[in-house]
Amino acid sequence: MKLLSLRWQLIWSLILLQVVVGLLVMGGFIGLAWVLGRVVDETGEETVRVIRDAVVRAGDGALALAPTPEFEQLRGNAGAGLWFIVRDAQGHQLVQGEVPERYLGLAGRFDGIDRVWIDLATSNGQPKARFERVETRAGPVAMMVQTGSPLSMKSTLRGTGVAFLFLVAPMALVTCLGVILATPFVVKRGLKGLIATAAHAESIDVHERTTRLPLDGVAGEIRPLVNAVNRAFDRLNEGYDRQERFLADAAHELRTPITILQIRLEGLPNDPLKVKLMQASARLATLAEQLLDLQRLDGVVVQAQQVDLKALCERAAADLAPLAIMNRCTLSVDAPLAIVVGGDALSLERALTNLIQNAIEHGGQGCDIQVRLCEPFCIEVLDSGPGIPESERERVVEPFHRLVPRGRGAGLGLHLVAEVAHLHRGRLTIGSNDTGGARMRLELNLGA
Structure with a gap:
């Protein structure tokens, strides 16, 4: 377009x-x-042209007028007031209309003169008559015509x-x-005010839904558009709030029946069906907890709480070590330096736990998982699994998007990590390591 x-x-x-x-x-x-x-031929030039085209030679050698369309139109427009005199070198003379006495004797007195305007002393400074020598179909002639005749439309x-x-x-x-x-x-x-408003609009995202476009400097004709956009933001904000309240309420309501289901499943005889049912209930419990985590993040205000990232990595790896052993995976921590960052310890630990669980689940049986602490404020989780295709790396952080449609996850883990990263002025970067496996890089306090 x-x-x-x-x-x-x-x-x-x-x-x-x-x-x-x-x-x-x-x-x-x-x-x-x-x-x-008042649309008249004040100089007589057009009248001379029309009469010139109409002058012909009669059979006896005298001058005559051919009834050309332009001449007939001139004669019809001017009426009885039109007059002119045409003379040739042989003395033939053609007179049309009532020629004023003072012009009758002038036609033969302009020898050696090709063009002259006569009687200039008038109120508007325009000539009353025009004398001109022209070439016609009857040969060269001298012509004196009345000026001021009406002009044709053409x-x-x-x-x-x-x-x-x-x-x-x-x-x-x-x-x-x-x-x-x-x-x-x-x-x-x-458009200076509108350009500034557009630049301000670039800073609005889902995490800053209360921001509205300013009206300062915006022209009055564009203000209705800006007001309409702000009202649209209000409606979107209300929709997001309703959605978040619904998810939070649903997660709270699900916790009790899930707990009851797990208790009753534990009383069943040990068989393959019980294992599958326990896995399904665990997935439901994880989904409910992740929904609650997302809801908690909306109310979290990052304070100047000091979080030891080295201790955080070691604690998260220790908590998930049994799960890694169950899947025959090796889990190691590479944190040579103690790095302290300001942030929310609970949400950071939850984010790192999701990254490690994601590596255990998608890395496959027997994969190697490493948690690496990098300066200045960065945590990497690397695995030796199949990795994440480049075409999917942006989509896997979307809520409820799963790389494996029938996997055990709910599709909220990486989305939760990305939200925690944004909360700490950072980002989650998904790439690949030297072995081709996935590399999850959680960067914090960017630009600090």
Whole structure:
């Protein structure tokens, strides 16, 4: 989809507006002048052209007028007031209309003159008559015509086009150039508040749902859009709150029947069916605990509590050692230095426990698992299992997404780790180690 540029939309709109307004203004003046009868051939140039095209030679050698469409239209528009004199070198003369006495004797007195305007001393400074030597179909003639005859529509439009080309077009071109140069600055200045609001919107995510877009500096025309977005954020926040309350209530309600189920399962005879049922109930218990952990994280405020990451790694590995032995996995801790970080000890321990459990479950029977403590504030969990495909590394942190659809996990473990990392201004990075297995890297206090 092609993006629309507001700058170029404004530029083309303004240019089109100038052209349309210019044409309307010029058309309005021409229409008004036409109605008032002021659209006339004031210099006589158009009248000379029309008569020139109509002058022909009669059979006896005299001058005559051919009834051309333009001449007939001129004669019809001018009526009885049209007059002109046409003379050739042989003395033939053609007179049309009532020629004023003062012009009758002038036609033969302009020897050596090709063009002259006569009787300039008028109130508007325009000539009353025009004398010009022209070439016609009857040969060269001298012509004196009355000026001020009404112009035809064709001549009016042609004159208007010439006037637009030489008078209006240069001004419009300069104005258009100014519009092209000035519009980017105008758009940038006008959208300054919106750009700042868009930059603020980039900081809003699911963990900062109470943030709203500011209205400072936003133009009045754009304020309804910003207000609508803020109202949409309010509705989304309400939806998230309802969803979280539902999950928390569901997890609380599930704990009691799951506990009762586990107690009754322990009283059954030992057989393969009991093992499967116990595994299923354990999975339900894990799911309920993880849902509660996610709910607790929303209320956790990371304080300046000092957490010894080395002791944390050793404690988590010791707690999960029986599970690793059950799956014939080796579990080791590489923490040569004591690293202390500010954070929430309970949530950090829960996150590391989920990473180790994930390695035990997905690494396979007999895999090697190593918990490594790195500076400045980083914990890595590496395993020698099949690893996580690169195409799945972003999706495995999504809630309820499982790499193995029928696996024992609920798909919340890595999502919980990512939430804990975000709570401690860090991130969870999923990659691969030298053996091709998975490498889970929990980084804390980034930018601290």
